[in-house]
Amino acid sequence: MSVPEQSLITDEHRAHVGRKSDPLTVVIKEEDARRMRDVLGDTDPRYADGTGIAPPYVVAGMGGGPRRGMPQVLPGGLLTQQEWKFTRPFKIGEELQAVSQVYDIRDRLGGRYGYSVLVTQGTDYYDAKGEHVASAMITITQFDPKSQRKGDE
Amino acid sequence: MTQRYYEDVNIGDETEPLERVPTTDMAIDFFGRDNPTNPAFSDIEAGKRLGVGGALVPGLLKLSWLTQYVSDWAGPGAAVRNLRAAYRRPDVADRPLVMAGHVVDKRIEDDKPIVELEVVTLADGQPSTRASVQVQLPSRG
Numbered sequence: 001m002s003v004p005e006q007s008l009i010t011d012e013h014r015a016h017v018g019r020k021s022d023p024l025t026v027v028i029k030e031e032d033a034r035r036m037r038d039v040l041g042d043t044d045p046r047y048a049d050g051t052g053i054a055p056p057y058v059v060a061g062m063g064g065g066p067r068r069g070m071p072q073v074l075p076g077g078l079l080t081q082q083e084w085k086f087t088r089p090f091k092i093g094e095e096l097q098a099v100s101q102v103y104d105i106r107d108r109l110g111g112r113y114g115y116s117v118l119v120t121q122g123t124d125y126y127d128a129k130g131e132h133v134a135s136a137m138i139t140i141t142q143f144d145p146k147s148q149r150k151g152d153e
Numbered sequence: 154m155t156q157r158y159y160e161d162v163n164i165g166d167e168t169e170p171l172e173r174v175p176t177t178d179m180a181i182d183f184f185g186r187d188n189p190t191n192p193a194f195s196d197i198e199a200g201k202r203l204g205v206g207g208a209l210v211p212g213l214l215k216l217s218w219l220t221q222y223v224s225d226w227a228g229p230g231a232a233v234r235n236l237r238a239a240y241r242r243p244d245v246a247d248r249p250l251v252m253a254g255h256v257v258d259k260r261i262e263d264d265k266p267i268v269e270l271e272v273v274t275l276a277d278g279q280p281s282t283r284a285s286v287q288v289q290l291p292s293r294g
Binding site: 032035036038039040042044045046055056057060061076078079080081082083084085086089112145 | 183213234
């Protein structure tokens with residue numbers, strides 16, 4: 001795909017910006033925390049079985065994450081930026097409410113794809129008292145793989 | 154795991170480099186084999202179609218490693234508060250990644266002792282991920 005003459009971002013895509021999702025319940029499971037610790041080789045005793053505390057990076061595998069409901073303008077996508085914030089540690093077994101929203105969607109000219117679209121979306125996680133526990137924000141660069149410059153493969 | 158205290162950390166302090174080799178199995182196991190993930194994490198051809206040149210290393214795996222890296226550096230009485238990462242180049246599975254970093258700031262923020270580090274994953278000596286990490290350290294005071 002060559003560089004389009006006008007933005008491929010439609011009003012329908014833009015309508016996602018600022019619109020919060022319905023809350024989705026996610027549960028922090030011991031087996032997920034253990035599996036992720038094992039893959040990373042994390043032996044930190046704070047997060048060992050039985051402590052009731054999950055390592056912060058379990059947010060990487062939590063359902064209801066930032067890609068939920070993300071508008072798709074172009075077929076390919078690469079994660080290009082990410083932010084995690086932790087207000088307090090995750091507790092094994094606790095239920096959290098995940099609320100996502102698109103923060104920004106914009107065109108980008110140049111780079112290896114000529115034209116791409118950057119979508120920034122975030123999810124906040126709240127506990128049963130409605131208090132903030134963590135947030136995860138991502139920027140996905142969407143592109144058409146067929147438009148990649150030769151020599152960049 | 155050694156505990157670091159706010160007073161003992163100086164701007165410019167470097168973290169000990171640490172090498173990891175991400176594999177396609179790690180990429181799948183990290184998210185769980187029953188959970189859907191990007192096919193490019195395990196399929197070399199799918200990665201090539203994305204222009205990566207092989208199976209893609211998940212950014213979430215790299216950020217998790219960096220979280221663990223800084224958490225281990227800081228010690229058991231510390232807490233990682235914030236990570237902000239830019240993925241500058243895709244990484245390909247089975248190629249070593251070296252994590253490294255240094256302290257760029259320390260400050261008291263809302264009565265909490267915060268140290269900020271810049272950490273990177275290096276592939277062939279070139280940064281593929283750059284992250285700014287804020288960690289709350291205990292104080293001797």
